[in-house]
Amino acid sequence: MPVLEKTNQLLCLHHSVKLEHPSYHGNTLSQTFLDSLPSKIYGDMNRELSFRQGLASSLTTLQRLLGKDKVRCTFILPHYHTADLEVHLDVDGRPVQIDGVSDQSTKPDVHKRIAIEVTGQNQYAVDSEMLLGNPRSKLRQLNKLGYITHVISATDAKKLDTMDSPSREEYLRSILRTELKAKL
Template structure:
């Protein structure tokens, strides 16, 4: 039900009751049916989509009791080599990151992170200023931080002051890649081919990213071009999204 935005409060509160959680834990130990990932996803989804909900949640120490190797914790994609993974999405990720480096001239203007940690898949965040220019990650903060790689220079401070003068009103862009496993494929006799329908889990992710203030740029596998056309495609998708905001 959560995939279509339905959250029955009484049912959710019952699921997160200590006695019910104890039953889930017993089930995991006795039959190896582990629902902790689903419970975490539901817990965080309720926090995002049901601000008026005042029932039970997972205990605060829930994640601390889970091994770091558990599937509940996502893994960042390998963007150094496309050959270390059989996942088509990871291969897409590698290609997109390579082209983002070209687009931004290898400057640190994007971040690969778990924008919604309860979905276990990383996405790409970019921030655009009021003029539609990509903002270096170091300027996302309201105050400068000196590092070995990014010493505070006059140019750096000038850029920071310009962004602060504009109210630091950055447009947050979430670039989300969808591989083949994200879709239900249905044969369309009228078109004589397949039509792709995004699965409910991923539709929920898009909805929640928007609730967090992101402008979502969707990159489906069947739309992403290869070769030199990909750079122009990404440029159009990312910067066109800002003009629609």
């Protein structure tokens, strides 16, 4: 197993333990080691937007529907190397501006934080709609951090890239209104 892959696995384990078992006081990675890691180990946004089917088209469509300052594509949990689409809603279910600050859970105007996961085929069991361990762990950890999660399946993600703009808008509007209770 290559060194980078081992490092990624250790990093994922380290951050997962901190999130899921905050009372754990055993061995973890040292801060010195974490500081020495290159930033690219946490994921490459350009690669994600270029190669993950449906991600770039969903981002641009949501930005057109809600406003560029109300949607962001980010690595909410950087120890997982898949980008998320993030939307914040106020108490009335209306999208609010997302600042550059990563933790907005304490902002008074943020009532709900939404993470939309655009998944790829490699995140599912073969010939199945069952998510594998890493994506399932990521969703669990996002929920633990207070996010409401929605998964766009690999099949739907592939369709998003081929849909015309009005169809893609209607698909994403439906998710926001029906499943996430957003008011547009």
